[in-house]
Amino acid sequence: MASHRKSLLAIAVYKKTRRVLAATFLLLxxxxxxxxxxxxxxxxxxxxxxxxxxxxxxxSRGDVWTLQDRTTGSQIHYGGWFSGGITLxxxxxxxMLGNSQLPFNNDPNLNVNQAWLWFAKEADTENDGAYWGxxxxxxxxxxxxxxxxFGGPGWDSTWQWGSGQYGAAVPQAYLQLAxxxxxxxxxxxxxILGYEQVPSPxxxxxxxxxxxxxxxxxTHTGILCEYPFTETITVxxxxxxxxxxxxxxxxxxxxxxxxxxxxQTPDERTSLMWTVSAGYWGSGSTIHSGGVGGGPTTMSDGxxxxxxxxxxxxxxxxxxxxxxxxxxxxxxxNQAQGINQTQWYSVIxxxxxxxxxxxxxxxxxxxxxxxxxxxxxxxDLNQVNASGQSIPALNRANYWGIxxxxxxxxxxxxRLRPEIRHDWANGMGTNPGLRYDPxxxxxxxxxxxxxxxxxxxxx
Numbered sequence: 001m002a003s004h005r006k007s008l009l010a011i012a013v014y015k016k017t018r019r020v021l022a023a024t025f026l027l028l029x030x031x032x033x034x035x036x037x038x039x040x041x042x043x044x045x046x047x048x049x050x051x052x053x054x055x056x057x058x059x060s061r062g063d064v065w066t067l068q069d070r071t072t073g074s075q076i077h078y079g080g081w082f083s084g085g086i087t088l089x090x091x092x093x094x095x096m097l098g099n100s101q102l103p104f105n106n107d108p109n110l111n112v113n114q115a116w117l118w119f120a121k122e123a124d125t126e127n128d129g130a131y132w133g134x135x136x137x138x139x140x141x142x143x144x145x146x147x148x149x150f151g152g153p154g155w156d157s158t159w160q161w162g163s164g165q166y167g168a169a170v171p172q173a174y175l176q177l178a179x180x181x182x183x184x185x186x187x188x189x190x191x192i193l194g195y196e197q198v199p200s201p202x203x204x205x206x207x208x209x210x211x212x213x214x215x216x217x218x219t220h221t222g223i224l225c226e227y228p229f230t231e232t233i234t235v236x237x238x239x240x241x242x243x244x245x246x247x248x249x250x251x252x253x254x255x256x257x258x259x260x261x262x263x264q265t266p267d268e269r270t271s272l273m274w275t276v277s278a279g280y281w282g283s284g285s286t287i288h289s290g291g292v293g294g295g296p297t298t299m300s301d302g303x304x305x306x307x308x309x310x311x312x313x314x315x316x317x318x319x320x321x322x323x324x325x326x327x328x329x330x331x332x333x334n335q336a337q338g339i340n341q342t343q344w345y346s347v348i349x350x351x352x353x354x355x356x357x358x359x360x361x362x363x364x365x366x367x368x369x370x371x372x373x374x375x376x377x378x379x380d381l382n383q384v385n386a387s388g389q390s391i392p393a394l395n396r397a398n399y400w401g402i403x404x405x406x407x408x409x410x411x412x413x414x415r416l417r418p419e420i421r422h423d424w425a426n427g428m429g430t431n432p433g434l435r436y437d438p439x440x441x442x443x444x445x446x447x448x449x450x451x452x453x454x455x456x457x458x459x
Contacts, residue, residue, distance in 0.1 A: 085454025
């Protein structure tokens with residue numbers, strides 16, 4: 001069982017709580033017995049799949065079609081998925097950013113979200129000695145621009161086309177060195193902060209929470225070490241060049257620590273993970289456009305402290321509960337008018353229930369606070385002064401969201417994820433909470449209803 005867990009490291013680092021996901025995927029892999037050889041298991045969200053009186057056939061849900069026969073013993077593995085869907089809003093806003101402030105799902109039209117390919121060689125962390133590996137992710141689709149190195153120049157930060165809604169990215173490209181139980185990765189990789197991730201198959205919901213999009217990084221470039229002290233405690237630590245940047249390390253002068261600690265019970269039913277990114281966020285350099293807006297982009301400035309705590313608990317035979325809370329602090333910044341310090345914080349609850357190995361239901365409840373009005377602004381309509389600083393009295397708000405969703409999986413290749421979601425904003429200062437339904441130069445409503453559905457095909 002331990003050897004299977006270690007074999008997951010080459011494709012881990014998936015945002016977020018990668019160590020917890022690895023352990024959960026291990027449990028699912030043992031149940032499915034799908035014969036993947038030394039290749040990775042089927043990507044799944046973290047759910048409790050324990051059932052009484054269940055046959056192996058009911059658990060497997062059929063064979064899996066893949067691009068590669070992973071039982072041949074090849075050291076290099078590859079695969080991927082297609083995902084796409086539609087999210088409609090109650091205001092009938094059909095503009096490209098009509099669903100703002102929703103992250104990722106901002107365009108109320110039928111979209112290809114992710115055309116994904118990954119390539120990996122797994123480093124052996126079970127046996128004594130030194131071993132190497134690598135992992136590369138390629139993505140094209142409307143999630144591409146959100147996954148680029150938009151926090152800095154170069155790399156994939158301008159790989160958009162048309163109106164800028166579609167693009168491509170290389171969100172992960174790293175080498176791995178395994179020395180006994182110590183794993184070291186160097187390159188570009190997903191963050192370890194938080195719970196939700198960029199890759200579609202690893203999330204229960206089609207849409208994403210505010211915390212992931214506005215309060216945490218997506219990727220880092222640097223070095224990250226992972227070491228399991230015991231069977232229950234794992235520590236992570238390393239250096240990164242800030243958030244969401246490529247390989248031009250001197251572009252913004254960023255220098256940050258990334259690390260955390262995770263405790264998991266021997267039965268793998270309880271997991272606690274605390275992670276943090278802290279250090280010099282950057283000089284606030286102005287670079288080319290990295291997104292849809294079309295104008296220059298100002299990089300992060302000042303000092304950053306951002307922490308995330310995630311508790312995952314399996315309950316009984318069918319339930320899974322997840323709690324997350326984040327806190328972010330940006331000091332010596334020039335982003336807000338009249339102050340040099342901004343902060344943000346959030347609380348998220350998830351509860352999932354598995355009716356069968358084909359059907360599951362879930363609910364997500366989130367509160368995200370943006371008291372200086374510098375984090376949430378999907379359609380770039382925040383009011384700013386002549387220096388480009390956010391005006392807190394006009395932009396600051398609390399954001400609330402409740403999402404109800406289903407997952408349907410008739411076989412191990414296909415997923416269907418319908419959901420209904422209600423978002424609303426409670427304005428602070430002189431802001432009445434009008435933070436949704438963008439048109440022209442303003443947001444026109446204080447709440448938003450959306451219905452979304454997407455499909456995923458894994459290969």
